[in-house]
Amino acid sequence: MAAFEIPEEQWAQVVEKSGGPAVYKKIPVQKPGPDEVLINVKYSGVCHTDLHAMMGDWPLDTKMPLVGGHEGAGVVVARGSLVQDIELGDxxxxxxxxxxxxxxxxxxxxxxxxxxxxxxxxxxxxxxxQQYAIAKAAHVARLPKDCDLEEVAPVLCAGITVYKGLKESGARPGQYVAIVGAGGGLGSMAIQYAKAMGLHVIGIDGGDEKRESCQKLGAAAFVDFMSSKDLVQDVKDATPDGLGPHAVILLAVSEKPFQQATEYVRSRGTVICIGLPAHAFLKAPVFDTVIRMITIKGSYVGNRQDTQEALDFYQRGLVKVPFKTVGLSELQDVYSLMREGKIVGRYVVDTSR
Amino acid sequence: MAAFEIPEEQWAQVVEKSGGPAVYKKIPVQKPGPDEVLINVKYSGVCHTDLHAMMGDWPLDTKMPLVGGHEGAGVVVARGSLVQDIELGDxxxxxxxxxxxxxxxxxxxxxxxxxxxxxxxxxxxxxxxQQYAIAKAAHVARLPKDCDLEEVAPVLCAGITVYKGLKESGARPGQYVAIVGAGGGLGSMAIQYAKAMGLHVIGIDGGDEKRESCQKLGAAAFVDFMSSKDLVQDVKDATPDGLGPHAVILLAVSEKPFQQATEYVRSRGTVICIGLPAHAFLKAPVFDTVIRMITIKGSYVGNRQDTQEALDFYQRGLVKVPFKTVGLSELQDVYSLMREGKIVGRYVVDTSR
Amino acid sequence: MAAFEIPEEQWAQVVEKSGGPAVYKKIPVQKPGPDEVLINVKYSGVCHTDLHAMMGDWPLDTKMPLVGGHEGAGVVVARGSLVQDIELGDxxxxxxxxxxxxxxxxxxxxxxxxxxxxxxxxxxxxxxxQQYAIAKAAHVARLPKDCDLEEVAPVLCAGITVYKGLKESGARPGQYVAIVGAGGGLGSMAIQYAKAMGLHVIGIDGGDEKRESCQKLGAAAFVDFMSSKDLVQDVKDATPDGLGPHAVILLAVSEKPFQQATEYVRSRGTVICIGLPAHAFLKAPVFDTVIRMITIKGSYVGNRQDTQEALDFYQRGLVKVPFKTVGLSELQDVYSLMREGKIVGRYVVDTSR
Amino acid sequence: MAAFEIPEEQWAQVVEKSGGPAVYKKIPVQKPGPDEVLINVKYSGVCHTDLHAMMGDWPLDTKMPLVGGHEGAGVVVARGSLVQDIELGDxxxxxxxxxxxxxxxxxxxxxxxxxxxxxxxxxxxxxxxQQYAIAKAAHVARLPKDCDLEEVAPVLCAGITVYKGLKESGARPGQYVAIVGAGGGLGSMAIQYAKAMGLHVIGIDGGDEKRESCQKLGAAAFVDFMSSKDLVQDVKDATPDGLGPHAVILLAVSEKPFQQATEYVRSRGTVICIGLPAHAFLKAPVFDTVIRMITIKGSYVGNRQDTQEALDFYQRGLVKVPFKTVGLSELQDVYSLMREGKIVGRYVVDTSR
Ligand SMILES: [Zn+2]
Ligand SMILES: [Zn+2]
Ligand SMILES: [Zn+2]
Ligand SMILES: [Zn+2]
Ligand SMILES: [Zn+2]
Ligand SMILES: [Zn+2]
Ligand SMILES: [Zn+2]
Ligand SMILES: [Zn+2]
Known part of the structure; x- marks a missing residue:
C-alpha cells in the first residue's frame, strides 16, 4: 500500500448561491474522518439532478456553497483509522x-x-x-482495478437507478417490460440491464432515431408515441398474448405517460416511477387500479448491494454507456445543453482539465 | 348423501332494468351443469356492489334481468356429474x-x-x-357444517375483501396498519382481521361513536378526521417511532384520504385501495412517492385460497360480524337505507321470508 | 375447426406387468370425457421416469397395464363438451x-x-x-402452431423440470448457480435456461467431453469432479468473490454431491434437489447449515404456469434440445441404453413407426 | 446527558482455559473505541452457548481468556466519538x-x-x-427506558433466535407451526411469539408437565413423543385438514426429530433448524423431499432488525420470559445444572453480586 502525495489545494466547480452558476476555482482539499476515505476523483458523470441541485428547484434544501456531482470514479488516497476493508490505491x-x-x-x-x-x-x-472528494467508507462503490474509470462514472447514478427500478418492478426473466423514455441516456442503459436480466423490452419514445437506437440495443418492440394512433393498444399488442407488459419503467414521468402506463400494464402488473419532474402528480383511475390489481411504486436510487450488482453487469460487458467527455472546467456548458434538452447520452467531466 | 327435494319455482329479487328497482317475485329454479352445484341459499349479505349492479353506474355491464347478491350461504342440493369433492348436504x-x-x-x-x-x-x-342459486363447484366457498349460515354470509364478500387487502399490504405481524373508514361495517371486520394477523391498528374515521367502536375492537389508536387539526401528523404520531404506519387500507377512497395516505404512510410502506367510488382518481405527488419509495396497490376480491383463509379466521371466533337480518322480500328497503348512507354494519337477508 | 378422422385402434407400447418389458401392439383409442381432450401424439420424449414406471422401483404404485410416456407433443383431435379454450387442430x-x-x-x-x-x-x-392419448384440457401444454413437435417433446418434462428448479432456487439475474450433472441431457438444458435467466453457470461434471459441452453452451466455469483435488474449494474459487454460488441445482443426487453442495454453496444460499435416485438420503451437518443459514429444497415438476414459461424460452430460440429420434416400436432399445447409462442427450420416439 | 463515574476495576467471570471453569474475579474496565459504547451490564441471561464456549466443543475457536455472556442488559455509560444516536444513560x-x-x-x-x-x-x-462490557454502537439492542432489564435479558438471545426462526419459516398468520421442544425455555418463548404472530401452535415434547405448560401458553394442540404411538400421524391429525403443519421449528435437533419433521410437515412446508447439537447431521429421504417440495432451512440468530422486532413483541407484553435470577458469582453453579439437563426456564445473573 503506497502513500499518496495529496495537495493542499485542488480545482473544483463551486455553486456559490442557489440558482448558480457553478464557478471553476481552487479550493482546499479536506481530510477524511475516522470512518471516511478521500478519493482522487478522475472522472465524474453529470446528471440532471446536478442541475436541480444548482437551481435549488426541488423541495429539499442543498448545502451552500456546494460542490456538485455524484457519479465520481477515482482512486482512494487516504483513509480514516476505522477503515479496514479499503486499501490506498483501490x-x-x-x-x-x-x-x-x-x-x-x-x-x-x-x-x-x-x-x-x-x-x-x-x-x-x-x-x-472536484479533484479530491470525501465519502463514508461503508458507502463508496467498490470498483475493480481493471475498471475503466471514465466509462463507469455514469453507471454510479444512472446505471444503479435504472437497475434498481427494474429490480423493484418484480419482473421475472422471460417477462415483458415497457420502458418509457427508452431512447434517452437512462433509457439506453435500462434496455441493456433489462436484457441482461432476461427481460423482453418494449421501448416507448418518439421519433425514428429513438426507434433505431432501441432496436440496435435489442428491444423486442418499439412504440412511437408521436406517430401511434392508439398508444395503449399498441403497447398491449407488442406482447404475444396482448395482455400488456408485466412492468413499466417510467423514466420520464409526466402525468400523461403515467396515466397511460396504468392502462396498458398487464393486470397484476407494476408501474415503476423513477423520473422526478418538479411538481408533477401521479394520477390513476381508482376503479381500474383496484379491479386489475395494479401496483404503482416509486423507486429511488439503489442501496449498496444494488450498486455492486449494477456494477457487476457493467463489468461483465453487458452494459455499454453512451457518453462524451469534456473537461471539468467546461461543466457550465454541459448545464446549458441540459437546459436546452440537447443531451442524448451522458456527459462525463475529466477533473484533470 | 341424501337426495333433496328441489321445487320448480322459488322466490327471488329480480332487477328487470338497469336503474332498478328489484322486484320480489317467483322465478324458475335452474339445473346445474356438469361442473356446477345448486345451492339452497339460506341467507345472503347485502353489499354496496349490489346497489351499483342494480343502478348500472359502474364501467362494467351487468346481465339483465338480474338476480343480485354475492354473499350467499346455504346447502348444496344438487351437483353436476364432474363434481367429486362436494357432497349433497354440504x-x-x-x-x-x-x-x-x-x-x-x-x-x-x-x-x-x-x-x-x-x-x-x-x-x-x-x-x-334467490332461494336456489347456481355456482361453479370449483369456486364455491367450502363451509364447515357447524358454521352459522346467517352470520357467515357477510364474510363471503366483506370479510374476504378486507382480509385480501391486509394480505396484499405485505404488513408483517408486529407492524402498524392504518385503516381509513375503520368505524364502518368493512372497517370493523378489517380491525379484527388485522389484530388476528398480529398487526397493530390505527383506526381513522369521524366521530366519537366510531372512536368507541374502534377502541372496543382493539385498535391501538384512533384518529378522528373530523376533529384532527393535522391528520397526517396525528397518524404518524400514533406509531411509537413517529415514522407512520407500514401500511394503509383505504376502505373509503375519495381523493382527499388517498392523498393523505401517501403522506402519512411510512417510507417503503404500502397504500392499499379497496373502495370503489365511481369515477374517482388516485393522485399522489411524484417526488415524494419516488424518494420515499411508496407503493400504491389496488386490491380486488380474494381468490379461492384467500376465501378459505378468511373463513378460517371467522370460524375460529377471531372475527365477529356486526349484522342485522331482514326478509329477502325487504331488500328494496335495505337499498334505500344504503342510498341514504344510513347503514353502519351489514344487512343480511333471510331467503325464507 | 376441422373434424378429424379418428381410428378405432392405434399402435402403443404397453407394459403388462411391473418389471416390463413394454410390448408394441395395437390397442383401442379412448374417448375424452367432458373436461378432456384427445391428442394425436406425434412425438414423445423418453425420460428416466418412464423406466422407473416400467420397473416399479419407486415408492408409488403405477397403473397396470400401463402405457408410459409423459413428454408427448401432438394435435388435438377431439374435445369434451366443457372445453372452450382449445380448438380442434391446436x-x-x-x-x-x-x-x-x-x-x-x-x-x-x-x-x-x-x-x-x-x-x-x-x-x-x-x-x-401411443398414437392417441387423453389428457385433462386444463392441464395440456398450449403449443404454438409454429412449434416443432419433434424438438419440443423433451421440453415437456426435462425442460420444465430444470426451469422450475432454477425458479425455486431464488437465484436472481447476475448471480451464480452451480449445476451438478451439467454435462448430461438435463444439464445441457439447465445451462441454457440459466443463461437465458441472466444467471452465471458453474458446470460440475466429469471428463473433458462434458467440460467442452458445458463451455460451448456458455458456462462461466467448469469443475471436473474426476480430476479436482478439492472440489469444494474449486467451486468456491469459480465465483469472483470466492464465497461460492448463490444456488446449486442437483440433477444427479447421490449422497456425496449433496453433502458437498451444502459445503460450497454461499451462506444464505439454496441447494435444489431435483434428481430422484431410489432410496437415497439427503445428509448435511446441522452446525454448518444453521450458522450459514443454508436452504435445502426439493423441486418437483413445474405447475402449468411454469410449463408455459419454460415453453416460451424454448420458443424464442433460447434453449436448444439435444435429441435423437427413433420409432415408437424401438422404445425397448432406448430403455436398454438407459439401463446401461449410455444416453447423453434425450431420445424422442416417432409414433408413426 | 449525565456523566457516569466509571471504576477502573470490576467483577467478572473469566474462563482462563478451554474446558473451564469460569473464575469470579476482578479485572480492568475497558474503554470504548470511536464506534463503540461501554455498557454497565445489570443483568445477563445464561445460554447453552455460553457452556459450549467455555468447553470449546464447537467447531469454531473462542478468544482466551474469555468473559462469556451474550444476553446482557444495562445502561450506556460511555461512548466513542462517532456515536451519535445513543445517549449516555440509555x-x-x-x-x-x-x-x-x-x-x-x-x-x-x-x-x-x-x-x-x-x-x-x-x-x-x-x-x-462482567459489570462493564464493550459493544459496537451500531449493534447494541436499543431498549426503551421503561424496559425491565432483568426480565428482558433472555430475550436478547433466546427471544431473538426463536422469533427469527418463526420469521424464516415463512408461516403466515392463520397457519400451523409445530414446535419441537415446546416445553423448554426456548420453546415457551417460541409458543408466545408464534401466537403473537397469528400462528397456531402444535407443541411437541415429552411428559405431562410439558403438556400443561404448552397448553397454558395457548398451544392449539400437544403431541407427546414419549406416549405417542405414531408421532407423524398424530402431528398431522392436529391440523384441521390432516395435511400437517405449514412449518416446523426444531429447537432440539437430533437426527430422529429431524427426520420425523420432514415426514409430518405439510407438502411445500418448511422445517427450520435452530438447535445446535455438536456433530449432528440432518438426514431426509430424497424422494419424499423432492415430490413433496419440502424446504429445510437453517436459522441462526437474528439481525438487528429482527432484534428490535423481537423486543417490540416483548415490550408490548406479548411474551413473558420464565426466568430465575442468581448472582454473577454463582454462574458456575448454573453451568452445573445445565450440564445435568436440570434447567427448564432461563437463568439470569445479577452482576451486582
Ligand atoms: Zn444522478
Ligand atoms: Zn460484514
Ligand atoms: Zn360485495
Ligand atoms: Zn388438487
Ligand atoms: Zn420425465
Ligand atoms: Zn381464467
Ligand atoms: Zn444464546
Ligand atoms: Zn440510517
Missing part, C-alpha cells in the same frame, strides 16, 4: 448516497437511501466535481 | 367470483379474480338473492 | 401432470403437482407412448 | 452479535450474522458476564 466510486447512519430502521433493513440522516453527494455534502 | 357459500376458466394465465397463477372469463355472482350471472 | 403437449382436481388447497395455490388427486401421465393414467 | 442490550463490518456483501443485505468479520459476544470478544 478504485472507488462516489455515488448519490455519500453516507448514512447504518443504524436506523431503514439502514438496518438495507434501505440506506431512506435513512433520515443520509448524506447526499453534491447536494447535502460536497460531491465529485 | 354447506357452501356463493361469493362474488361465481366461476372462472381455471386455465388462463391468471387462473393458472391463482389470480382467478383477474380471469377475463370470470363469472360474477349477481352481476354477470344470477346471484344469491 | 397443438398441445402431454406432460407428467395429466390432470389435477383444481380445487384442493394445493391446486388453489397453483401447486397442482402436489394435488393428492393428481393424475400422472404414463404412471397412474396412460401416457404418450 | 438502556441497551448486548447480544450474540457484538459487531460486524457493516460493509461486506452480507452486512449490505442485512445479514450481519453471516459477516465474516463478525464479533461474537462471549466468544470472540468479551461478553456480558
Amino acid at each position: 478504485h472507488a466510486g462516489i455515488k448519490w448516497l455519500n453516507g448514512s447512519c447504518l443504524a436506523c430502521c431503514f439502514c438496518m433493513q438495507a434501505d440506506e437511501p431512506l435513512c433520515p440522516h443520509a448524506l447526499l453527494s453534491g447536494y447535502t455534502v460536497d460531491g465529485s466535481f | 354447506h357452501a357459500g356463493i361469493k362474488w367470483l361465481n366461476g372462472s376458466c381455471l386455465a388462463c394465465c391468471f387462473c393458472m397463477q391463482a389470480d382467478e379474480p383477474l380471469c377475463p372469463h370470470a363469472l360474477l355472482s349477481g352481476y354477470t350471472v344470477d346471484g344469491s338473492f | 397443438h398441445a403437449g402431454i406432460k407428467w401432470l395429466n390432470g389435477s382436481c383444481l380445487a384442493c388447497c394445493f391446486c388453489m395455490q397453483a401447486d397442482e403437482p402436489l394435488c393428492p388427486h393428481a393424475l400422472l401421465s404414463g404412471y397412474t393414467v396412460d401416457g404418450s407412448f | 438502556h441497551a442490550g448486548i447480544k450474540w452479535l457484538n459487531g460486524s463490518c457493516l460493509a461486506c456483501c452480507f452486512c449490505m443485505q442485512a445479514d450481519e450474522p453471516l459477516c465474516p468479520h463478525a464479533l461474537l459476544s462471549g466468544y470472540t470478544v468479551d461478553g456480558s458476564f
Whole structure:
C-alpha cells in the first residue's frame, strides 16, 4: 500500500448561491474522518439532478456553497483509522448516497437511501466535481482495478437507478417490460440491464432515431408515441398474448405517460416511477387500479448491494454507456445543453482539465 | 348423501332494468351443469356492489334481468356429474367470483379474480338473492357444517375483501396498519382481521361513536378526521417511532384520504385501495412517492385460497360480524337505507321470508 | 375447426406387468370425457421416469397395464363438451401432470403437482407412448402452431423440470448457480435456461467431453469432479468473490454431491434437489447449515404456469434440445441404453413407426 | 446527558482455559473505541452457548481468556466519538452479535450474522458476564427506558433466535407451526411469539408437565413423543385438514426429530433448524423431499432488525420470559445444572453480586 502525495489545494466547480452558476476555482482539499476515505476523483458523470441541485428547484434544501456531482470514479488516497476493508490505491466510486447512519430502521433493513440522516453527494455534502472528494467508507462503490474509470462514472447514478427500478418492478426473466423514455441516456442503459436480466423490452419514445437506437440495443418492440394512433393498444399488442407488459419503467414521468402506463400494464402488473419532474402528480383511475390489481411504486436510487450488482453487469460487458467527455472546467456548458434538452447520452467531466 | 327435494319455482329479487328497482317475485329454479352445484341459499349479505349492479353506474355491464347478491350461504342440493369433492348436504357459500376458466394465465397463477372469463355472482350471472342459486363447484366457498349460515354470509364478500387487502399490504405481524373508514361495517371486520394477523391498528374515521367502536375492537389508536387539526401528523404520531404506519387500507377512497395516505404512510410502506367510488382518481405527488419509495396497490376480491383463509379466521371466533337480518322480500328497503348512507354494519337477508 | 378422422385402434407400447418389458401392439383409442381432450401424439420424449414406471422401483404404485410416456407433443383431435379454450387442430403437449382436481388447497395455490388427486401421465393414467392419448384440457401444454413437435417433446418434462428448479432456487439475474450433472441431457438444458435467466453457470461434471459441452453452451466455469483435488474449494474459487454460488441445482443426487453442495454453496444460499435416485438420503451437518443459514429444497415438476414459461424460452430460440429420434416400436432399445447409462442427450420416439 | 463515574476495576467471570471453569474475579474496565459504547451490564441471561464456549466443543475457536455472556442488559455509560444516536444513560442490550463490518456483501443485505468479520459476544470478544462490557454502537439492542432489564435479558438471545426462526419459516398468520421442544425455555418463548404472530401452535415434547405448560401458553394442540404411538400421524391429525403443519421449528435437533419433521410437515412446508447439537447431521429421504417440495432451512440468530422486532413483541407484553435470577458469582453453579439437563426456564445473573 503506497502513500499518496495529496495537495493542499485542488480545482473544483463551486455553486456559490442557489440558482448558480457553478464557478471553476481552487479550493482546499479536506481530510477524511475516522470512518471516511478521500478519493482522487478522475472522472465524474453529470446528471440532471446536478442541475436541480444548482437551481435549488426541488423541495429539499442543498448545502451552500456546494460542490456538485455524484457519479465520481477515482482512486482512494487516504483513509480514516476505522477503515479496514479499503486499501490506498483501490478504485472507488462516489455515488448519490455519500453516507448514512447504518443504524436506523431503514439502514438496518438495507434501505440506506431512506435513512433520515443520509448524506447526499453534491447536494447535502460536497460531491465529485472536484479533484479530491470525501465519502463514508461503508458507502463508496467498490470498483475493480481493471475498471475503466471514465466509462463507469455514469453507471454510479444512472446505471444503479435504472437497475434498481427494474429490480423493484418484480419482473421475472422471460417477462415483458415497457420502458418509457427508452431512447434517452437512462433509457439506453435500462434496455441493456433489462436484457441482461432476461427481460423482453418494449421501448416507448418518439421519433425514428429513438426507434433505431432501441432496436440496435435489442428491444423486442418499439412504440412511437408521436406517430401511434392508439398508444395503449399498441403497447398491449407488442406482447404475444396482448395482455400488456408485466412492468413499466417510467423514466420520464409526466402525468400523461403515467396515466397511460396504468392502462396498458398487464393486470397484476407494476408501474415503476423513477423520473422526478418538479411538481408533477401521479394520477390513476381508482376503479381500474383496484379491479386489475395494479401496483404503482416509486423507486429511488439503489442501496449498496444494488450498486455492486449494477456494477457487476457493467463489468461483465453487458452494459455499454453512451457518453462524451469534456473537461471539468467546461461543466457550465454541459448545464446549458441540459437546459436546452440537447443531451442524448451522458456527459462525463475529466477533473484533470 | 341424501337426495333433496328441489321445487320448480322459488322466490327471488329480480332487477328487470338497469336503474332498478328489484322486484320480489317467483322465478324458475335452474339445473346445474356438469361442473356446477345448486345451492339452497339460506341467507345472503347485502353489499354496496349490489346497489351499483342494480343502478348500472359502474364501467362494467351487468346481465339483465338480474338476480343480485354475492354473499350467499346455504346447502348444496344438487351437483353436476364432474363434481367429486362436494357432497349433497354440504354447506357452501356463493361469493362474488361465481366461476372462472381455471386455465388462463391468471387462473393458472391463482389470480382467478383477474380471469377475463370470470363469472360474477349477481352481476354477470344470477346471484344469491334467490332461494336456489347456481355456482361453479370449483369456486364455491367450502363451509364447515357447524358454521352459522346467517352470520357467515357477510364474510363471503366483506370479510374476504378486507382480509385480501391486509394480505396484499405485505404488513408483517408486529407492524402498524392504518385503516381509513375503520368505524364502518368493512372497517370493523378489517380491525379484527388485522389484530388476528398480529398487526397493530390505527383506526381513522369521524366521530366519537366510531372512536368507541374502534377502541372496543382493539385498535391501538384512533384518529378522528373530523376533529384532527393535522391528520397526517396525528397518524404518524400514533406509531411509537413517529415514522407512520407500514401500511394503509383505504376502505373509503375519495381523493382527499388517498392523498393523505401517501403522506402519512411510512417510507417503503404500502397504500392499499379497496373502495370503489365511481369515477374517482388516485393522485399522489411524484417526488415524494419516488424518494420515499411508496407503493400504491389496488386490491380486488380474494381468490379461492384467500376465501378459505378468511373463513378460517371467522370460524375460529377471531372475527365477529356486526349484522342485522331482514326478509329477502325487504331488500328494496335495505337499498334505500344504503342510498341514504344510513347503514353502519351489514344487512343480511333471510331467503325464507 | 376441422373434424378429424379418428381410428378405432392405434399402435402403443404397453407394459403388462411391473418389471416390463413394454410390448408394441395395437390397442383401442379412448374417448375424452367432458373436461378432456384427445391428442394425436406425434412425438414423445423418453425420460428416466418412464423406466422407473416400467420397473416399479419407486415408492408409488403405477397403473397396470400401463402405457408410459409423459413428454408427448401432438394435435388435438377431439374435445369434451366443457372445453372452450382449445380448438380442434391446436397443438398441445402431454406432460407428467395429466390432470389435477383444481380445487384442493394445493391446486388453489397453483401447486397442482402436489394435488393428492393428481393424475400422472404414463404412471397412474396412460401416457404418450401411443398414437392417441387423453389428457385433462386444463392441464395440456398450449403449443404454438409454429412449434416443432419433434424438438419440443423433451421440453415437456426435462425442460420444465430444470426451469422450475432454477425458479425455486431464488437465484436472481447476475448471480451464480452451480449445476451438478451439467454435462448430461438435463444439464445441457439447465445451462441454457440459466443463461437465458441472466444467471452465471458453474458446470460440475466429469471428463473433458462434458467440460467442452458445458463451455460451448456458455458456462462461466467448469469443475471436473474426476480430476479436482478439492472440489469444494474449486467451486468456491469459480465465483469472483470466492464465497461460492448463490444456488446449486442437483440433477444427479447421490449422497456425496449433496453433502458437498451444502459445503460450497454461499451462506444464505439454496441447494435444489431435483434428481430422484431410489432410496437415497439427503445428509448435511446441522452446525454448518444453521450458522450459514443454508436452504435445502426439493423441486418437483413445474405447475402449468411454469410449463408455459419454460415453453416460451424454448420458443424464442433460447434453449436448444439435444435429441435423437427413433420409432415408437424401438422404445425397448432406448430403455436398454438407459439401463446401461449410455444416453447423453434425450431420445424422442416417432409414433408413426 | 449525565456523566457516569466509571471504576477502573470490576467483577467478572473469566474462563482462563478451554474446558473451564469460569473464575469470579476482578479485572480492568475497558474503554470504548470511536464506534463503540461501554455498557454497565445489570443483568445477563445464561445460554447453552455460553457452556459450549467455555468447553470449546464447537467447531469454531473462542478468544482466551474469555468473559462469556451474550444476553446482557444495562445502561450506556460511555461512548466513542462517532456515536451519535445513543445517549449516555440509555438502556441497551448486548447480544450474540457484538459487531460486524457493516460493509461486506452480507452486512449490505442485512445479514450481519453471516459477516465474516463478525464479533461474537462471549466468544470472540468479551461478553456480558462482567459489570462493564464493550459493544459496537451500531449493534447494541436499543431498549426503551421503561424496559425491565432483568426480565428482558433472555430475550436478547433466546427471544431473538426463536422469533427469527418463526420469521424464516415463512408461516403466515392463520397457519400451523409445530414446535419441537415446546416445553423448554426456548420453546415457551417460541409458543408466545408464534401466537403473537397469528400462528397456531402444535407443541411437541415429552411428559405431562410439558403438556400443561404448552397448553397454558395457548398451544392449539400437544403431541407427546414419549406416549405417542405414531408421532407423524398424530402431528398431522392436529391440523384441521390432516395435511400437517405449514412449518416446523426444531429447537432440539437430533437426527430422529429431524427426520420425523420432514415426514409430518405439510407438502411445500418448511422445517427450520435452530438447535445446535455438536456433530449432528440432518438426514431426509430424497424422494419424499423432492415430490413433496419440502424446504429445510437453517436459522441462526437474528439481525438487528429482527432484534428490535423481537423486543417490540416483548415490550408490548406479548411474551413473558420464565426466568430465575442468581448472582454473577454463582454462574458456575448454573453451568452445573445445565450440564445435568436440570434447567427448564432461563437463568439470569445479577452482576451486582
Ligand atoms: Zn444522478
Ligand atoms: Zn440510517
Ligand atoms: Zn360485495
Ligand atoms: Zn381464467
Ligand atoms: Zn420425465
Ligand atoms: Zn388438487
Ligand atoms: Zn444464546
Ligand atoms: Zn460484514
